[in-house]
Amino acid sequence: SLPDRYDPAEIEVRWQQRWDAEPELYRAEPVHSGKPKYYVLEMLPYPSGQLHMGHVRNYAIGDALARYMWMQGYNVLHPMGWDAFGLPAENAALKNQTPPREWTLQNIAHMRRQMERLGLSYDWQTEIATCLPDYYRWTQWFFLRMLERGLAFRKQSKVNWCPLCATVLANEQVIDGCCWRHEDTVVEQRDLEQWFLRTTQYAQELLDGLDKLPDWPEKVRTMQRNWIGRSEGATIEFVLDPAAQESETAHDRGKLSLPPPADFVIGAPIAADATRIPIFTTRVDTIFGATSLQLAPQHPLVKQFAQADERLAAEVASLVEEQKKAREAGDPGAVDKHGSFTGHYAVNPFSGERVPIWVANYILLEYGTGAVMSVPAHDERDFEFAEKHGLEVRIVILPRRTLDPAASGQPDEPVLPYTEEDSLLINSGEYNGLGCQEAQHKLAAFAKEHGFGQPTITFRLKDWGVSRQRYWGAPIPVLYCPKDGIVPVPDDQLPVLLPEQIEITQQDGSPLSRVPGFVNATCPRCGGPARRETDTMDTFVDSSWYFYRYPDAHNPSAPFSREKIDYWFPIDQYIGGVEHAILHLIYSRFWTRVMRDLGLVGNDEPATRLFTQGMVIRNGAKMSKSKGNVVSPDDMIARYGADATRMYALFAAPPDRDLDWQEDGVAGVSRFLGRVYRLGMRYRESVRSHAEQPSAAPTSPLAQALLRKLHQTISKITQDFAGRWHFNTSIAAVMELVNEITAAESGLAEMPAEVSARLMGTIVPSLILLLAPFAPYLAAELWSETGGTGALLRRPWPSFDPDLAREEELEIPVQVNGKLRAVVRLLPDAGNEAMQRAALAEPRVQAAIAGKQVVKIVVVPNKLINIVVK
RNA sequence: GCGAAAGUGGCGGAAUUGGCAGACGCACCAGACUUAGGAUCUGGCGGGGAAACCCGUGGGGGUUCAAGUCCCCCCUUUCGCACCA
Numbered sequence: 018s019l020p021d022r023y024d025p026a027e028i029e030v031r032w033q034q035r036w037d038a039e040p041e042l043y044r045a046e047p048v049h050s051g052k053p054k055y056y057v058l059e060m061l062p063y064p065s066g067q068l069h070m071g072h073v074r075n076y077a078i079g080d081a082l083a084r085y086m087w088m089q090g091y092n093v094l095h096p097m098g099w100d101a102f103g104l105p106a107e108n109a110a111l112k113n114q115t116p117p118r119e120w121t122l123q124n125i126a127h128m129r130r131q132m133e134r135l136g137l138s139y140d141w142q143t144e145i146a147t148c149l150p151d152y153y154r155w156t157q158w159f160f161l162r163m164l165e166r167g168l169a170f171r172k173q174s175k176v177n178w179c180p181l182c183a184t185v186l187a188n189e190q191v192i193d194g195c196c197w198r199h200e201d202t203v204v205e206q207r208d209l210e211q212w213f214l215r216t217t218q219y220a221q222e223l224l225d226g227l228d229k230l231p232d233w234p235e236k237v238r239t240m241q242r243n244w245i246g247r248s249e250g251a252t253i254e255f256v257l258d259p260a261a262q263e264s265e266t267a268h269d270r271g272k273l274s275l276p277p278p279a280d281f282v283i284g285a286p287i288a289a290d291a292t293r294i295p296i297f298t299t300r301v302d303t304i305f306g307a308t309s310l311q312l313a314p315q316h317p318l319v320k321q322f323a324q325a326d327e328r329l330a331a332e333v334a335s336l337v338e339e340q341k342k343a344r345e346a347g348d349p350g351a352v353d354k355h356g357s358f359t360g361h362y363a364v365n366p367f368s369g370e371r372v373p374i375w376v377a378n379y380i381l382l383e384y385g386t387g388a389v390m391s392v393p394a395h396d397e398r399d400f401e402f403a404e405k406h407g408l409e410v411r412i413v414i415l416p417r418r419t420l421d422p423a424a425s426g427q428p429d430e431p432v433l434p435y436t437e438e439d440s441l442l443i444n445s446g447e448y449n450g451l452g453c454q455e456a457q458h459k460l461a462a463f464a465k466e467h468g469f470g471q472p473t474i475t476f477r478l479k480d481w482g483v484s485r486q487r488y489w490g491a492p493i494p495v496l497y498c499p500k501d502g503i504v505p506v507p508d509d510q511l512p513v514l515l516p517e518q519i520e521i522t523q524q525d526g527s528p529l530s531r532v533p534g535f536v537n538a539t540c541p542r543c544g545g546p547a548r549r550e551t552d553t554m555d556t557f558v559d560s561s562w563y564f565y566r567y568p569d570a571h572n573p574s575a576p577f578s579r580e581k582i583d584y585w586f587p588i589d590q591y592i593g594g595v596e597h598a599i600l601h602l603i604y605s606r607f608w609t610r611v612m613r614d615l616g617l618v619g620n621d622e623p624a625t626r627l628f629t630q631g632m633v634i635r636n637g638a639k640m641s642k643s644k645g646n647v648v649s650p651d652d653m654i655a656r657y658g659a660d661a662t663r664m665y666a667l668f669a670a671p672p673d674r675d676l677d678w679q680e681d682g683v684a685g686v687s688r689f690l691g692r693v694y695r696l697g698m699r700y701r702e703s704v705r706s707h708a709e710q711p712s713a714a715p716t717s718p719l720a721q722a723l724l725r726k727l728h729q730t731i732s733k734i735t736q737d738f739a740g741r742w743h744f745n746t747s748i749a750a751v752m753e754l755v756n757e758i759t760a761a762e763s764g765l766a767e768m769p770a771e772v773s774a775r776l777m778g779t780i781v782p783s784l785i786l787l788l789a790p791f792a793p794y795l796a797a798e799l800w801s802e803t804g805g806t807g808a809l810l811r812r813p814w815p816s817f818d819p820d821l822a823r824e825e826e827l828e829i830p831v832q833v834n835g836k837l838r839a840v841v842r843l844l845p846d847a848g849n850e851a852m853q854r855a856a857l858a859e860p861r862v863q864a865a866i867a868g869k870q871v872v873k874i875v876v877v878p879n880k881l882i883n884i885v886v887k
Numbered sequence: 888g889c890g891a892a893a894g895u896g897g898c899g900g901a902a903u904u905g906g907c908a909g910a911c912g913c914a915c916c917a918g919a920c921u922u923a924g925g926a927u928c929u930g931g932c933g934g935g936g937a938a939a940c941c942c943g944u945g946g947g948g949g950u951u952c953a954a955g956u957c958c959c960c961c962c963u964u965u966c967g968c969a970c971c972a
Contacts, residue, residue, distance in 0.1 A: 243968055379970045389972045398970055681913050749911035830907040835953045837907055875952050881906045885952050
């Protein structure tokens with residue numbers, strides 16, 4: 018008696034035990050295997066304690082791909098690990114008195130079990146956890162290499178501080194002015210001395226590299242381009258004119274420029290004691306239209322002016338406050354632009370004109386030089402500001418056609434602000450008549466030649482602040498010696514171990530600073546007492562290189578061997594959420610280049626292909642505890658099995674789109690798997706008895722139809738893997754195949770037993786193989802029940818036979834004036850005349866054209882016939 | 888404000904190149920079988936209409952023998968960027 022009930026819990030647990038006992042099942046072959054390699058990687062999770070549906074979806078995609086690539090004969094590396102440092106472990110320690118390490122390792126153990134229960138094909142032998150000394154030893158080692166090369170450095174600067182995290186954050190971790198972990202918590206600015214990694218050194222290369230990543234989503238590349246924020250322009254030094262302020266009374270306060278000083282000569286050397294005010298502009302071609310300078314409220318010169326001017330000091334303070342508020346509100350662009358005249362003037366080095374110096378709330382100290390020349394006629398922000406304060410608006414560029422002598426009539430005034438670069442200069446001295454671009458080059462070159470400026474490229478990307486005043490992270494491996502200053506920990510003293518016994522409190526400052534046994538150390542240079550660095554590294558440092566460790570996860574003497582990296586890298590397919598488009602994905606691109614320049618790897622980029630899957634949502638919203646719409650993977654697995662859960666995650670939507678989790682849909686997939694199970698079991702003996710026999714031939718119309726459907730399905734799924742990854746349609750295709758087989762069963766029963774057995778002995782094993790990437794448990798069970806041996810993963814993917822897949826007859830739609838009237842069945846390549854004849858013979862077509870004149874008959878071979886009448 | 892993606896039955900979605908709109912699944916309806924189940928099997932299922940037939944892919948125009956698909960205008964949603972000088 019055959020079991021007629023599909024019991025995923027029983028099947029899956031039984032197979033899980035078998036797979037647990039075969040750890041080599043998913044192990045990649047050695048570098049010299051001679052097979053083509055395929056490195057498929059899903060982003061490593063933070064061990065929060067529970068997998069969520071987003072993880073399940075991510076891993077279901079990667080696992081299907083890994084299994085498919087094994088079946089295609091590749092040597093596949095498919096590893097998993099844990100991004101295991103981080104603040105939640107400390108919070109958990111505060112809450113329930115569990116040490117962070119213990120809490121983290123427990124979570125890892127639990128989540129690993131969940132992954133195994135899902136049947137994911139990871140090679141656990143290569144597992145890494147970034148919080149273990151074996152791993153962070155090498156994180157520290159890399160830090161020291163960067164320190165040697167000046168890529169890691171310490172500097173005092175304004176940094177982002179999250180009061181909830183009680184630590185500094187990198188710029189990348191601040192989203193709309195708030196902490197990336199605490200979306201409602203506004204980040205404060207603190208002036209601290211911190212460790213940085215010099216990401217800006219690779220800014221240009223990180224930007225250029227994006228053009229060489231055609232298989233990364235355009236969206237991610239755009240986000241990175243925006244983040245790097247390159248802009249090309251010039252730095253020009255205006256010079257403060259100390260004499261000009263006396264004549265200020267003759268004018269409206271700061272609204273007009275003063276004529277050049279009597280002794281002004283363009284390009285004359287600037288006096289050594291002059292105060293230079295560098296500004297950055299991308300539109301130096303409009304410099305003759307500059308009618309003021311605008312300084313950031315925090316600009317050092319503003320501070321200097323304010324010291325002697327109480328009223329100005331008060332105004333500046335309020336501007337600073339407005340900037341802060343706008344940033345907190347998350348909409349800095351919406352703020353009303355305004356400012357104050359400082360009472361001072363600066364000389365425009367190209368015209369000698371003395372322009373009033375203002376301080377304005379829309380100028381950012383962090384960008385460029387914190388000062389701009391204001392050209393109201395040709396910049397939207399400057400225009401808005403000038404309108405507000407009644408500053409002069411002077412047009413210095415005009416559209417080409419306006420100045421074209423061939424154009425008739427009077428030149429139109431352009432609508433201001435006018436910013437088109439395809440324009441010509443006017444009111445600009447000897448530069449009149451030049452195009453904007455040409456003028457930009459000439460002006461910048463002149464400034465450089467005469468020592469008051471140069472062409473300049475600025476980046477929005479800043480160096481990466483990596484110091485964290487937290488316990489649960491990789492210690493920064495340096496010492497502070499009163500005699501020798503900053504001293505790196507020697508390589509042979511790595512790792513700098515995190516102390517295990519530590520009290521976690523909510524006090525400010527690094528918890529490590531309160532551990533004397535950690536802080537007090539010996540200087541390796543002079544042997545005297547030294548203080549250990551007590552900050553730890555940002556966890557994004559740990560995850561910037563983790564995928565290089567997998568191929569050589571247990572190497573005791575190096576982070577990895579070059580030979581293994583050369584074989585496995587770059588990663589062939591990286592899969593994860595789009596939320597890391599800036600953070601992890603830009604840091605790891607930086608890290609790869611650093612390692613390349615250290616001679617450790619040969620590749621420029623970590624991954625050739627990147628796939629960002631959509632979110633899992635429910636009832637139209639992202640799953641979250643506060644919305645109460647969270648679905649637990651454990652629940653789904655308990656009710657429907659891992660196969661059904663994973664397969665639904667692939668079936669409900671294409672993987673790049675958001676997926677609406679509907680439990681009824683999981684039940685539907687589970688029902689389908691039950692149908693497959695019973696189908697396989699019904700033909701178990703047929704398959705067994707035909708294991709060694711040649712494949713069935715299309716000896717009858719029914720056999721032919723089934724074999725045709727089988728091969729069409731093979732083709733469809735193979736194409737989905739190679740192309741768009743629309744696994745929802747792959748699974749739909751398998752469902753169609755199963756439906757067709759089921760519908761054919763009464764016909765099969767009428768065949769001679771030997772013939773139907775051979776037919777099903779051919780079809781069922783292929784069906785199992787097609788299902789294997791999506792439902793590995795059921796596939797393994799059926800494979801084994803039907804007499805198959807060995808790991809399904811290493812069986813070749815079914816081969817496609819186009820002759821068997823070809824349709825014998827085509828259904829050709831017949832339209833009259835574009836409307837469907839009939840369908841005719843014809844042999845392929847029937848010829849236009851035959852197609853027309855068949856179409857016109859249809860009674861419904863006859864009825865539709867009766868009494869009308871046939872104007873034209875459009876015949877698309879093998880596709881369609883359209884009869885045009887009037 | 889700028890940029891990108893999307894908008895198709897009651898729902899998730901399919902239609903890779905302009906060529907039968909709605910594959911596959913869910914929900915629902917009807918039936919079969921039953922040791923009555925969250926079971927299985929069969930059939931139906933965009934709207935209107937008795938039917939012929941008509942209408943239908945966010946809205947409006949256009950190109951074409953033929954438009955979900957191409958072009959123009961508009962609306963909505965999501966995402967990214969947003970004083971970056």
